[in-house]
Amino acid sequence: MAAARPLHAPVLRASGIVQSFLGTTVLHGVGLELRAGEVHGLVGENGAGKSTLMKILAGAHQPDAGTLELDGEPVSFASPIQAQRAGIATVYQEFNLLVDRSIAENVWLGREPRRGPVVDRRRMLRDTQALLESIGAQGLDAGLPVRQLSVAEQQIVEIAKAVSLDARVISMDEPTAALADHEVSLLYRIIERLTERGIAILYVSHRLREIFDLCTTITVLKDGTHVGTWPAAELDERGLVRRMVGRELSAFFPDRPEGAELGEPMLELEGAGNGFVDDIALTVRAGEIVGLAGLQGAGRTELLSGVFGADPFTRGTMRLQGRETRIRSPRQAVRAGLALITEDRKGQGLSLSLSVLQNALGVVRAVFPGRTGAARQAAPERLAELALVARGLDQEVQFLSGGNQQKVVLARWLAVAPRVVLLDEPTRGIDVGAKYGVYEVMRRLAADGVAILMASSELPEVLGMSDRILVMRDGRIVGEVPPTSSEEDVLALAAGAEAEAAA
Missing domain, CATH: 3.40.50.300 (P-loop containing nucleotide triphosphate hydrolases)
Structure with missing residues (x-):
């Protein structure tokens, strides 16, 4: 055009x-x-x-x-x-x-x-x-x-x-x-x-x-x-x-570390379902990034909400680090070692009128109040590791750029040391340089043995960051493809084109 x-x-x-x-x-x-x-x-x-x-x-x-x-x-x-x-x-x-x-x-x-x-x-x-x-x-x-x-x-x-x-x-x-x-x-x-x-x-x-x-x-x-x-x-x-x-990016996505070995299964679902998704079976291992692809309405966000207890699963089995568990609420999910970074950082992830520090301590203060002091001491170093650009920790989050707001969201969840991180559209609305920074954080978390389940509507992001890709359609997982697949292959599976052609 x-x-x-x-x-x-x-x-x-x-x-x-x-x-x-x-x-x-x-x-x-x-x-x-x-x-x-x-x-x-x-x-x-x-x-x-x-x-x-x-x-x-x-x-x-x-x-x-x-x-x-x-x-x-x-x-x-x-x-x-x-x-x-x-x-x-x-x-x-x-x-x-x-x-x-x-x-x-x-x-x-x-x-x-x-x-x-x-x-x-x-x-x-x-x-x-x-x-x-x-x-x-x-x-x-x-x-x-x-x-x-x-x-x-x-x-x-x-x-x-x-x-x-x-x-x-x-x-x-x-x-x-x-x-x-x-x-x-x-x-x-x-x-x-x-x-x-x-x-x-x-x-x-x-x-x-x-x-x-x-x-x-x-x-x-x-x-x-x-x-x-x-x-x-x-x-x-x-x-x-x-x-x-203002600089040459060697690639849009940080390289996968060579020779990295995956650990034990951290999150396992078998036949999981609620009113939005059904018969979900998946495994995410320590150190692994698993991507969720699919068209709008395929059920990716709803799957993450089910894992996190916002829309609890009513059937099937869920295991965390090998132990069967039932997550009935987000608070229970956090206590079990789960973190959810939502796609709506302004509406659901941040308190815009509060400072960087207050936001960074938000989850740990609400769920693990006894750890607040230690988290407060660690906050400056953690935010520095995320390369946060802000006037200071007392600056109101509403005055930060979208990329830096997303880093504050990450910081508030990292404060509780999660073992499984759920990411829903992790780079929506932020620029390419800030995206690269978020990707580096994801790679670092995986290298530390954190299991990551990421839903994204940007296929280059799914292909560039995932170790494996699960494709969803109509609330179900309809296939798994490697990150070497083409965007056309993923879209065909997401849209059901392959099934139609076979029929």
């Missing part, structure tokens, strides 16, 4: 943008150009300045220095409303929708078509339906309440709002972060429709595959500076990573 298009004059140009907060400069003379009908990728590690630049373009921040030009004319936006009126719209990760109102009511909120003093609901529904169809979302009913929509459908509503504003530039912030694979394909088609209409797209994502799939131009930011802008065709993933992190 990222085929070259004829070059047009920039619709929107940012030059020499400088932005500071509380005396700290976060953008140092940054610039980019957005052209009609083009998808422009904006990439960089967490803290590189991407979100700040997006908010300046959207009118949410006013820069300290630099200029914005729209069609070659200087402009300035004192508010997001002014930016929208000028044709610049932004679709953020956190949607701004009224869930009890319909799609049509959300699209035209505050701008409802009227017949005299009364809202013309028939026209509003008709116009919204035509708008949805024009961007390739024919399956959506404009009268549906937003509450009934999937995450992908809610995102489509946000995009439809932007198009209804006659937007000429649409910025998208991590638009696929919470989407299933088939929903990502729908977003691709919608973006293609938008560019065919001459809309310029600024696409911000940590997922490099999407950047290369969609973008014709890529701008890299690092530490608030403009590293450079290149045609996507002149870059590959390795070269892009080098520009983002």
Whole structure:
């Protein structure tokens, strides 16, 4: 899709943008150009300045220095409303929708078509339906309440709002972060429709595959500076990573240690099931990383929840270090040597208003209060081993980057010295450099004899980090493949293509 298009004059140009907060400069003379009908990728590690630049373009921040030009004319936006009126719209990760109102009511909120003093609901529904169809979302009913929509459908509503504003530039912030694979394909088609209409797209994502799939131009930011802008065709993933992190990564994943021997089984399931998964049989040995692959809804998260006692198994057998046990609650799981790092670190893994130290001690204080003193003494060294970047242990976690927040989550669980670690989407929403740091922690844990069961929707991650891969479909494990398999082989098994072909 990222085929070259004829070059047009920039619709929107940012030059020499400088932005500071509380005396700290976060953008140092940054610039980019957005052209009609083009998808422009904006990439960089967490803290590189991407979100700040997006908010300046959207009118949410006013820069300290630099200029914005729209069609070659200087402009300035004192508010997001002014930016929208000028044709610049932004679709953020956190949607701004009224869930009890319909799609049509959300699209035209505050701008409802009227017949005299009364809202013309028939026209509003008709116009919204035509708008949805024009961007390739024919399956959506404009009268549906937003509450009934999937995450992908809610995102489509946000995009439809932007198009209804006659937007000429649409910025998208991590638009696929919470989407299933088939929903990502729908977003691709919608973006293609938008560019065919001459809309310029600024696409911000940590997922490099999407950047290369969609973008014709890529701008890299690092530490608030403009590293450079290149045609996507002149870059590959390795070269892009080098520009983002400022160093050459020998590989995306740390090497498996040669000659490492696995220990005794740490976690064993036989015929395990609950209301979400069934007939689960697996073994994870000391020092082993076992990956769980599968499509959205396959049951990976539910399997981890069952092991951890959040949704206890109601049938089957579970053994920890060879001893049969029944885990009925997360507290019991922690006492038995289990740890669960959830995919939603902000909602379930951290207390954002508390400090780094308070978060790092959270689990040990709740489950093993007698160990709190020792854990407090060990916390600085443990966080240093995780290469945490923070102002200090008293800094509130909400002000850390996504990668550093994930390291704090790891630290709070490592404080209880687990023997089995369950990882659910361990690197979701963090940049490639921070991902590498998390992978190094996983390798170090495995080298220390910890058993790791990891669920991830990123197949390169599953293939790159796992010693063995279990593939799930419809709440069951349907096969095991080695990490030397191709992504296509794993997807075929996950989707049931092999079974269909045999039938």
